[in-house]
Amino acid sequence: MSLHNDNKNLIETVAEKVEQQQLAESSSDGFSRRGFLKVTGIAGGGLVLAMTMPSIPSFAQTSNDLESTIELNAFVRVGSDGKIQIYAAHPDIGQGVKTALPMIVAEELGVKWEDVDVLMAPIDDRFGRQGVGGSTAIPRNFQLLREMGASAREMFIGAAADAMNVPRDELKAENSRVVHSSGKSMSFAELAKLGIQNQPVPDPGTLKFKDRSEYTILGSSDITGIDNYNLVNGNPLFGVDISIPEMKYAAYHKCPSPRGKVVSANLDDIKKLPGITDAFLVEGNGDARLLLDGVAIIGTSTWAVFNAKQQLEVEWDYTTASKDSWTDMVARAEAGQNQLGDQIVKEVGNVDNIFADAANKTIQSHYQYPFISHICLEPMNCTADYRKGENGVDDTVELWPPHQFPARAYEVAEQVFGMKKEQVQINPVTRVGGSFGRRVYGEYISEAIAISKQAGVPVKLTWTREDCMRHDFFRAGGFQTLKAALNPEGKLVAWQNHFVGITVGDRPASGARLRDVEFPMLNLDHVKGTQTTFNIGTPCGPLRAPSANATSFVVQSFIHELALAAGRDHLEFLLEIMGEPRWFEPDNDRSLNTGRAADVIKLAAEKAGWGKTLPAGQGLGLAFHFSHRAHVAEVAHVSVDANKKLKVHKVTVAVDVGPIINMSGARSQIEGSVVDGLSGMVGQKITMENGEVEQTNFHEYPVLRIPATPEIDIHFIESEYPPTGLGEPALPPLVPAVANAIYAANGDRVRHLPLTDQGYSV
Amino acid sequence: MPTYSLKINGTEQQLEADPAMPLLWVLRDMLGMVGTKFGCGIGQCGACTIHVDGQPMRACSIPASALVGRDITTIEGLASDTNLTALQQAWIDLDVPQCGYCQSGQLMSAAALLESKPNPSDDDIDAAMAGNYCRCGTYVRIRQAIHQAAASKTAMFYDATEKNQEDLV
Ligand code: FES
Ligand code: FES
Numbered sequence: 043m044s045l046h047n048d049n050k051n052l053i054e055t056v057a058e059k060v061e062q063q064q065l066a067e068s069s070s071d072g073f074s075r076r077g078f079l080k081v082t083g084i085a086g087g088g089l090v091l092a093m094t095m096p097s098i099p100s101f102a103q104t105s106n107d108l109e110s111t112i113e114l115n116a117f118v119r120v121g122s123d124g125k126i127q128i129y130a131a132h133p134d135i136g137q138g139v140k141t142a143l144p145m146i147v148a149e150e151l152g153v154k155w156e157d158v159d160v161l162m163a164p165i166d167d168r169f170g171r172q173g174v175g176g177s178t179a180i181p182r183n184f185q186l187l188r189e190m191g192a193s194a195r196e197m198f199i200g201a202a203a204d205a206m207n208v209p210r211d212e213l214k215a216e217n218s219r220v221v222h223s224s225g226k227s228m229s230f231a232e233l234a235k236l237g238i239q240n241q242p243v244p245d246p247g248t249l250k251f252k253d254r255s256e257y258t259i260l261g262s263s264d265i266t267g268i269d270n271y272n273l274v275n276g277n278p279l280f281g282v283d284i285s286i287p288e289m290k291y292a293a294y295h296k297c298p299s300p301r302g303k304v305v306s307a308n309l310d311d312i313k314k315l316p317g318i319t320d321a322f323l324v325e326g327n328g329d330a331r332l333l334l335d336g337v338a339i340i341g342t343s344t345w346a347v348f349n350a351k352q353q354l355e356v357e358w359d360y361t362t363a364s365k366d367s368w369t370d371m372v373a374r375a376e377a378g379q380n381q382l383g384d385q386i387v388k389e390v391g392n393v394d395n396i397f398a399d400a401a402n403k404t405i406q407s408h409y410q411y412p413f414i415s416h417i418c419l420e421p422m423n424c425t426a427d428y429r430k431g432e433n434g435v436d437d438t439v440e441l442w443p444p445h446q447f448p449a450r451a452y453e454v455a456e457q458v459f460g461m462k463k464e465q466v467q468i469n470p471v472t473r474v475g476g477s478f479g480r481r482v483y484g485e486y487i488s489e490a491i492a493i494s495k496q497a498g499v500p501v502k503l504t505w506t507r508e509d510c511m512r513h514d515f516f517r518a519g520g521f522q523t524l525k526a527a528l529n530p531e532g533k534l535v536a537w538q539n540h541f542v543g544i545t546v547g548d549r550p551a552s553g554a555r556l557r558d559v560e561f562p563m564l565n566l567d568h569v570k571g572t573q574t575t576f577n578i579g580t581p582c583g584p585l586r587a588p589s590a591n592a593t594s595f596v597v598q599s600f601i602h603e604l605a606l607a608a609g610r611d612h613l614e615f616l617l618e619i620m621g622e623p624r625w626f627e628p629d630n631d632r633s634l635n636t637g638r639a640a641d642v643i644k645l646a647a648e649k650a651g652w653g654k655t656l657p658a659g660q661g662l663g664l665a666f667h668f669s670h671r672a673h674v675a676e677v678a679h680v681s682v683d684a685n686k687k688l689k690v691h692k693v694t695v696a697v698d699v700g701p702i703i704n705m706s707g708a709r710s711q712i713e714g715s716v717v718d719g720l721s722g723m724v725g726q727k728i729t730m731e732n733g734e735v736e737q738t739n740f741h742e743y744p745v746l747r748i749p750a751t752p753e754i755d756i757h758f759i760e761s762e763y764p765p766t767g768l769g770e771p772a773l774p775p776l777v778p779a780v781a782n783a784i785y786a787a788n789g790d791r792v793r794h795l796p797l798t799d800q801g802y803s804v
Numbered sequence: 805m806p807t808y809s810l811k812i813n814g815t816e817q818q819l820e821a822d823p824a825m826p827l828l829w830v831l832r833d834m835l836g837m838v839g840t841k842f843g844c845g846i847g848q849c850g851a852c853t854i855h856v857d858g859q860p861m862r863a864c865s866i867p868a869s870a871l872v873g874r875d876i877t878t879i880e881g882l883a884s885d886t887n888l889t890a891l892q893q894a895w896i897d898l899d900v901p902q903c904g905y906c907q908s909g910q911l912m913s914a915a916a917l918l919e920s921k922p923n924p925s926d927d928d929i930d931a932a933m934a935g936n937y938c939r940c941g942t943y944v945r946i947r948q949a950i951h952q953a954a955a956s957k958t959a960m961f962y963d964a965t966e967k968n969q970e971d972l973v
Contacts, residue, residue, distance in 0.1 A: 136903025136940045266899035273904040274892040274911060276839015276879030283838040291833065316805075316822055345829035346822075348845070419843050419851060419905045419939040475841075475905030476939045507844045706899040710942070714902055717941025740848035740937065749930035751943040 112239045114194040116168045117147055117187065120238065124218060124231025126153045126194075130160050130268070131169035132179055133446060133470070135477035136714075137769040138707035139179045141268045143187055145704055149259040150191025150252060152198075152215030153230065160268045165448050165468040172470075173447030175482060175584070177670035177767030180703055184765055192249040197241040201233040216258075254701055261760070263705040269473055281444035281471040282423045282504060289425065290319060292501040293347035294489045295354055296336040296513055299733030300581055301328055302363035304335040307356040312339060315353065317346025324492050328362065330515075330581040333458050333488040340497050344504050351506065364579025364733030368413070368519070374576065375521035375542040379408050383540050383572035388558040391568035396527045396536035405607050406525040409596040410794045412727035413516040415743065416585055420444065420475020421510050426490035427500035439491055440467040444474040445481045454484035459491060478718075479552075479584035483515055511743060512735040515583025516728055518544040518551040520592055524600045527568075532608030534619055536568035544582060545575045551582035553589035561597060561634060561668060562619050564626050580730055586718060587770035590669035594774030595723070595781060595795065598665040602782040603791065612664050612782070613647050626668075631763075634668040638698045641759055642666065642675040646696035649757055650677035659683060660691075661786025665778035672771035673698040676716075678752075678779040682787040686802045690720060690752040690780060695772060697758050700765040711768040713754050719776030721746035725798040750804040808872050812837070813881025823869035828852045830868040831878060839879035839908045843937065850936030853909035854878050860916040862935075879908035882915060890956045891915055894949040902940035910936045914950050923954050 111119040111127055119127040128147045134140035144160045163169050170186065195215045202220035203210045205228060212223045221227040259265065272279055297304070304323050312321040320340040326333040337356055341347040397404050425442040439461065443451045451468045455461040474481065490503040505513075521542035529535045541556035556573045563569045585591065605615035623637025643666050647653075650662060659681055666675040677694045693716050702708045725744035729736045737743045781792045784802075792800055805820045810827075812835070821830055831837040831854075843851030845864045852863040855877040863878075882889055888896070891914055901907045910933070917924055917932035924932070929950055938946070 134903075136905075138902070266896060267901055267904075269904060270896040270899065270901055273901045273907050274879075274888065274895045275883060276837075276908045278838045280838075280841075280905060282842070285836060285838075343825065343829050343833040344842070345825050345833070417939060419841075419849065419903070419937070421842065473904055476903045478939075504842070507846070710899065710902055710940075710945070713944050714941035717938075717943060721941070739846055740844050741846065745937050745939070746941070746943075747935075747937065748933045748943040748946065751941075751947075754944055 112234060114197055114238070115190050115243065117190040118151065118194040120194075120230060120234045122231065122234055124229050124234055125157050125159055126151065126218075126230065127159045127161050129163035129169065131163035131172050132174050132183070133172070133448060133474050134269070135174060135446060135474040135481070137174065137179065137711060138267065138704060139174060140473075141265065142704040142707050143179065143183055144268070145259050145265060146184060146187040147191040149257055150188045151195045152217070154218045155259055155265055157218045157230070162470050162472055165470055172449055175446050175479065177672070177769045177771060180765050180767045181671065184703075188251050189246050189249055192251060193244050193246070196244040196249065197238055198230060198233050200241040201236050201238045202228050205233070205236055261702050261705055265704060266706055279472040280420050280475050281425065281442055282420055282475070282502075284425045284442050284471070284502060286425060286427060286500050289500045289502055290340050290342065290497070291344045291347050292490070292493045292497075292503040293339045293351045293506065294324070294336050294493065294503060294509070295339070295351050295356065296334050296509075297358045297360075297363055298512060298735070299358075299360060299363035299365070300330055300513070300579060301334060302358040302360050304337060305357040305359050307337045307354055309337075312350050312354060315346070315350045317341045317343055318350050320497050321350070322496055324489070324496065327458065331483045331485055332454065333485060333492060336489070338493045338496065340493065340499070340501060348506055364730075366578045366580045366730045366733050368729040369731070371519065371576070371578070372410070375410075378574060379521060379523045379540065379542065381540070382570075383542070383574035385573040385575070386571070387541075387556045387573050388563055388569055388571035390566070391536070393527075393536045393538050393568045393570045396568045397525065399527070401530050402527040402535065403607060404525065404527045405604060406523065407600055407603060407793055409522045409524065409599065411520055411592045411595060412729070412795060413519040413580070413582075414585065414722055414726045415511055415514045415516055415728050415737070416478045416480035417511065417743065417745065418476035418478060418480050421507060422481070422486040422505040423503060424487050424490035425500070425502040426487075426494040428491060428494035430498070436465050437461070438465050438467065439494070440469065441487060441490070442469045442471055443487045444471045445484075445487070446477050447482060450484055451487050454487045455491060458488045459495070478586040479588065480515065483583065507740070508738045511737055511739060513581075514728075515581045517585035517588070517591065518554040518582040520544070520554055522593075522596045524596065526600070526604055528604060528608045532610050534562070534566065534604060537563060537566050538570045539563070539572070541571070541573045543573060543575045545577045546580070546582050548577060550575065552584040553592060554582065555589075557589065559627060559633070560593060561626070562601075565619060565621060579733060580735075586715075587669050587773045590667055590771070590774040591719075591722070591777070594665065594667035594669075595777040598667060598775065598778035599781045599791075599793070602663070602778070602785065611653075613643065613652055616643060616664070616666060632671050635673065638673040638759075638761065638763075639666055639668060639675075642673045642696040642698050645757055645759060646675035646677050646694050649696065649755060650679065650692075650694035652677065659787055661783045661788075663779045663781065663783025663786055665775040665782060667771075667774040667778070669774050670771040671699070671766040672768065674771050674775050676772075676775040676779040678776070678783040680780060680783040680787055682784055682802075686800075688724075688784065688797065688802050688804050690750070690804075692753040692755060693776065693779065694755045695757065697756070697768070697772065698761050698763075699768055699771070700763040701760050702758055703765055708758070708768050709756050712756050712772040715770070715772035716754050716776050717746055717751055719773045720750070720752070720780065723777045723780060723795050723797060724750075724802070724804050725796050727796050727799065744798070746804070806869070808869055810868060810871055810876060811874070812876045813878060819868070821868065824867050826864050827854065827866050827868040827871060827876070828863035831863065837878055837880050841905055841908055843906070843909075848937070849906070849909075850913060851906050851909040853912040853936065855912060855916055858916065858919055860913050879912060882911060889915065889953070891918060891949070891953040894953040894956070898945050898949045898952060900942050900945040900949050902942055906936060906938045906940075910938065910946055914946070914953075917950065918954060918957065922957060924950060
């Protein structure tokens with residue numbers, strides 16, 4: 043097959059952009075603030091206007107539902123029965139945005155939730171940025187969607203003012219009606235029939251929003267997932283459920299050592315297998331994020347192609363393949379961990395003087411955490427229908443990509459196949475079976491396009507579990523050496539971190555760098571942060587709460603070590619480090635606020651009964667970690683027996699993400715993050731030798747099951763700050779909370795993960 | 805290609821398929837019944853759980869041809885028409901799903917549990933549900949939903965027999 047290779051000037055690949063975006067969104071440094079301002083700059087002006095201007099004639103979708111409804115703005119339509127249709131424009135990957143975001147619109151509109159139909163939005167520029175990641179769906183869209191709801195509400199109010207011949211300011215919208223101060227009211231259904239589409243679209247600058255005390259939808263626990271009925275009945279919702287006419291099933295086999303090149307395969311034998319219609323080699327471009335070499339197998343069922351895949355005999359050329367070895371990485375990192383790194387990330391005051399002062403107590407510890415995998419339960423898949431153009435007409439491709447940023451498929455098609463946007467039709471999928479940062483890369487989309495193009499038939503490409511586990515973009519393993527000094531009063535006075543991180547293709551892997559704003563480095567007079575990186579070939583990428591998911595373990599465990607060394611209570615010691623209430627980074631209201639931090643720390647401690655006496659072999663562990671603009675503290679209550687069998691009884695979580703949008707969904711994200719954090723720390727570890735990932739399926743990569751699930755007790759501080767997202771930030775504190783609780787239970791300090799490597803079991 | 809017939813959700817289905825093809829792929833790719841999910845293919849995740857004669861089994865690991873003459877129930881057959889089972893209703897009411905991908909399998913394992921133990925203890929739930937992995941970590945709510953469904957089933961039974969209470973004592 044031919045590849046479009048003249049795109050070297052497209053410096054940023056899709057994945058890089060996504061990663062940069064995620065980093066920007068998840069971090070709280072100056073760079074991200076500029077990005078944020080840029081986005082709100084647009085959202086506050088032109089974008090909103092474009093979105094509130096009805097565009098019925100150009101709207102492409104033509105179902106009956108749509109024909110019989112009136113568009114009030116990009117996100118809202120009303121039917122003659124008064125039912126409101128709200129578009130869900132963002133992929134629901136399990137984080138609940140398909141329910142939570144329409145709730146924001148509905149609240150401002152004044153419609154009863156029962157009168158709302160949530161529709162899947164097509165992929166279209168008019169919806170703005172249709173992507174999710176970095177726990178940003180709520181903070182990015184809250185204001186925009188309020189405006190959509192308020193704008194539509196004002197059109198109803200205008201229609202009612204005309205019909206009742208009363209001033210607008212005597213009217214308000216509630217329960218799907220516009221109500222006059224006299225008590226007289228008209229339903230949305232009645233108003234929809236009175237030419238509501240002729241009402242002027244209000245200027246976004248004039249819109250007023252409800253006060254929190256008036257909310258009837260936002261913050262509700264009673265509103266449950268919009269697709270729940272379809273889910274419990276097994277209806278088709280996922281990318282992997284898609285079926286299109288003439289579709290064949292495809293599998294793709296890549297070199298077990300990433301970037302090995304395909305030389306030949308027993309294609310003739312494969313083609314003779316039952317149910318196999320075609321098999322061929324695919325030439326990639328050497329970029330794991332776009333398209334790697336492999337062997338494609340096409341057939342009449344997924345089973346036929348999976349089965350044939352097992353019988354493949356492929357000759358690979360390993361010259362360009364990854365040679366990574368986890369054993370070597372550990373040896374290399376350990377050899378250098380007592381030195382400082384060659385890259386200085388931060389230097390304030392003089393740590394060496396403080397460490398040299400004999401009056402101070404100096405403590406040093408090495409921490410280590412492994413590569414881990416995303417293991418989304420829905421395997422990577424994509425359906426593609428590539429059509430060759432005839433008579434000078436361009437080729438086209440229609441795609442169904444389960445992805446965090448479906449519109450990235452345009453860029454993938456351009457970068458790999460040289461296709462223009464007009465040649466590509468992207469269809470949204472109704473739900474995505476988990477993502478956790480995995481589905482930000484486009485390689486499974488390219489693979490589906492390449493296979494459909496070469497085979498000349500529409501295909502549904504499905505990865506096997508083994509493909510998903512071995513060809514992931516892993517959370518990079520890391521090694522951090524922390525050193526700190528306590529003065530004679532037991533106060534933390536100096537902090538040093540040497541971070542041994544990973545680069546892939548000379549770019550830092552997601553989360554594998556030391557951030558200069560890492561807690562508590564901004565809070566101290568003597569700080570040194572240094573970094574060493576080594577380059578590897580294993581693809582790495584963002585995984586739920588990138589950076590924070592590992593650094594929380596290191597930093598918050600070490601703070602506990604320091605509290606113990608100082609002979610002080612961990613809670614009191616942590617609150618002292620927080621200090622006076624203020625934004626951790628001056629003038630950055632997306633940064634850690636030490637007052638909000640102290641409040642959640644105190645709340646979690648109080649609710650968990652911090653300080654109570656527990657039986658021998660049990661312990662409480664506390665941790666706080668700030669990420670994704672969220673302040674989260676957790677206390678774990680554990681038992682550990684003499685054989686290091688661990689039972690996590692209960693995790694108490696205190697969270698401040700501002701007002702909660704969907705209470706049930708918010709709690710779900712926290713419950714899921716606690717389970718995910720525990721699952722990862724207990725037994726998960728990806729290793730590779732000679733570039734080849736050694737784990738292939740769940741029997742070699744243990745996941746947490748229902749018996750080991752703790753009770754999870756959740757408390758919110760619904761502060762007045764703007765609402766922020768919860769898909770990630772409840773995960774990071776879990777890991778150190780459990781590690782600290784283990785210490786409290788048995789005196790064993792866990793500095794290397796996973797726990798099973800240290801002899802623990804659950 | 806051999807033909808055989810399978811009884812799925814009460815309906816006989818004629819099939820022409822490789823006898824070695826697991827039930828999972830017969831359901832998904834040949835019959836278009838995609839509620840049963842693929843997660844691992846090796847019996848480790850439970851996403852493909854179905855019932856064979858009321859017993860929970862992993863559809864990825866049984867050749868469909870071995871099930872001739874048996875009663876197969878899939879997630880699509882759990883509700884009768886639009887009447888949800890108490891379990892499905894509890895799943896909706898307690899908002900169990902996150903991504904939802906594992907939930908067909910979770911429901912099928914839970915339904916089989918309630919068939920054999922109408923009032924399961926936490927230990928019973930652990931034993932019956934440990935084979936069903938949920939990547940999103942919905943376990944807390946799965947447990948609650950099973951208890952809630954069990955309670956509502958018992959309540960229904962109790963209501964129905966209440967008028968006979970006098971006869972019983
Ligand atoms: S797909 Fe059958 S148990 Fe995982
Ligand atoms: S709800 Fe996502 S895997 Fe269970």
